Amino acid sequence: MTDRARSATRSGGDPRQAETHCPYCALQCGMVLRETGDRVEVLPRQFPTNRGGLCQKGWTAAELLDHRDRLTTPLVRDPATGELRPATWAAALDRIAAGIRAVQAGHGRDAVAVFGGGGLTNEKAYALGKFARVALRTRHIDYNGRWCMSSAAAAGIRAFGVDRGLPFPLADLGRAETLLLVGANPAETMPPLMRHLADQRDRGGRLIVVDPRVTATARQADLHLQPLPGTDLAVANALLHIALTEGLIDKDYVAARTTGFDEVRRTVAGYWPAEVERLSGVPVADLEATARALGTAGSAIILTARGAEQHAKGVDTVSAFVNLALALGLPGRPGSGYGCLTGQGNGQGGREHGQKADQLPGYRKIDDPAAREHVAGVWGVDPEDLPGPGVPAYQLLDSLGTPGGPRAMLVFGSNPVVSAPRAARIESRLRGLDLLVVADFLLSETAALADVVLPVAQWAEEDGTMTNLEGRVLRRRALREPPPGVRSDLAVLAELADRLDAPASFPTDPAEVFTELRRASAGGVADYAGVSWERIEADEGVFWPCPDPAGPDTPRLFADSFATPDGRARFQPVTHRPAAEPVCADYPLHFTTGRVLAQYQSGTQTRRVAALRRAAPGGFVELHPDLADRLGVTEGDEVRVASRRGELRAPARLTPTIRPDTVFAPFHWGGAARANSVTNDATDPVSGMPEFKICAVRVEKA
Ligand code: SF4
Secondary structure, three states, X not given: OOHHHHXXXXXXXXXXXXXXXXXXXXXXXXXXXXXXXXXXXXXXXXXXXXXXXXXXXHHOHHHHOOOOOOOOOOEEEOOOOOOEEEXXXXXXXXXXXXXXXXXXXXXXXXXXXEEEOOOOOHHHHHHHHHHHHHHHOOOOEEEHHHHOOHHHHHHHHHHHOOOOOOOOOHXXXXXXXXXXXXXXXXXXXXXXXXXXXXXXXHOOOEEEEEOXXXXXXXXXXXXXXXXXXXXXXXXXXXXXXXXXHXXXXXXXXXXXXXXXXXXXXXXXXXXXXXXXXXXXXXXHHHHHHXXXXXXXXXXXXXXXXXXXXXXXXXXXXXXXXXXXXXXXXXXXXXXXXXXXXXXXXXXXXXXXXXXXXXXXXOOEEOOOHHHXXXXXXXXXXXXXXXXXXXXXXXXXXXXXXXXXXXXXXXXXXXXXXXXXXXXXXXXXXXXXXXXXEEEEOOOOOOHHHOOEEEEEOOHHHOOEEEEOOOOEEEEEOXXXXXXXXXXXXXXXXXXXXXXXXXXXXXXXXXXXXXXXXXXXXXXXXXXXXXXXXXXHHHHOOEEOOOOOOOOOOOXXXXXXXXXXXXXXXXXXXXXXXXXXXXXXXXOOEEEEEEOOOOOOOOOOOHHHOHHHHHHOOOOOEEXXXXXXXXHOOOOOOEEEEXXXXXXXXXXXXXXXXXXXXXXXXXXOOOHHHOHHHOOOOOEOOOOOOEOXXXXXXXXXEO
16 A cells, blocks of 8 residues: 555545644644645644644645755766766666675775654664675664764663653643743743643643753743853752652662662762752752752652753753652652653654664663574574674764774764764765765755765655654554655665665565564564554544553553662763863853754754744844953854854844853754854763763854
């Protein structure tokens, strides 16, 4: 059955309409796509996450379907001229297969790497992992989710034995008496989520936001803590210190459901609020008010996001907030808990089915003999033939073309030239490859460097599943077939696997791939065995784990036990340490990065949408007016932000909402305004997540 025919059967039989979800962020807002004349209309639809709302990105998503920049033919670089030239599919795929064979013959199997994305469907993420391990037999696969959620994932596994961003449905936010948001700005990144926060406010709840900037979300808070970037961990430890001294700990919960509290108690004893005020700039009174609001509430939720995670100590920072939640007895209690707001569209599902360097489907570990045996059985290969773990994304990208590093790479759904830290260095690594292949539907900055570019289908042209920030598996439905000349990523992998004589089959029908994924994930942490497309449709999504087609799914985790060997959550003693790159006389200011409402990730898509371009036409640098005054900079002046790694140039935007010792730039643009020309490539030792949120810079009028 074609994707369009299958979708039509689920849209009241009308082939001009499809009930699906937004292609962008992890909220995965429900929407209806309708073909009217020669255009595709987007209509919001009621779904538990967005409750009928969409942001501007969702409303305008269909504009890219027929965009003039759409790639509809493969491109192959002409060795004589160095230009990308149109080619047939057969020629492009032959070129790739020959390149892979040559590189592996000369340098070994690990000389070819694969780089995926957190926007790929579950089926594609699964197939990509299988392709790397079975067709290429390389250990080198990782993905851009490493930039986004890996520190909270690692902290969640450390404490709870499982990583599901929200271990409860989003609607629980509305019922929390106190909600603490750390380094999250959903008013700009996920506006429909604010409906749940409005519910919470209407019920008399308190919202507390921790963010170095007075963001659109912080403006709506009852209390805003504005710490110096990189000091969140100390703030969390001070909150736990206060909770201890004021008798707010849930002792029964700690005794019955956790291990390791005594060591954490000893660790946070040294985090005197007055000292943390000196370190972070957060007044003692605000720390006390926050601890009391959390510790005395009948229900409370603590949520972290990129602001807490994107540090060289991101895992420990998240762990500090998890410790606080555990000490207050929140996880597993109705209306309470700890969660992480995942960012990318399939940020959750994309990190469960084998795109990560150390992972097999079902969130299994690739170095676990039982996991290898199970997955190899599903794939019909010998477990001995599966490669071992690779390395995290930045380490992988930084090794490209270097002695012993991969010499070829296949990129699906990612644009590291804009999104990687220390991007100029990564760009030069990509340029040094023998073979770079990019599958995309637009010519991203990374695709522009490729030897072969493959034009692939967009979200409205394919069926599949996504797993949203709640761990809810959703159906993506095709509205129409891809334009002539365009193929699906699954078809690309199947064609290449065939050319490489892969010892396993690579189905091109997403329903068939999902059936295989279910078997591969069965018995794993992220168990999808009981999830069928029909069940997703009937139930507005299915929450994993769902091992049994006839059994229940799991909207809420941890009610009775945690996914650890003894069923108890594990406290982690963690201590504050400075940013990897402290400020100094030459680089006296802190630099931090983030998003704006009208753009998404590296901007490959949203920068091409007219309404979004009008709303957010280019990069900028946010400075406090006092700092601007000292630097002789006025609104709109072009400024140069320089770090030890590179510089960006963009117009100054003066605002009192940022600290005078910190400057901010959004990361959606390439070229001169590329924020990642400046960022630090220090990474967290556990998660491999880069320190996007803080480095040392100097700023001057350009
Ligand atoms: S909030 Fe996210 S999922 Fe919803 S419309 Fe906007 S970008 Fe799409």
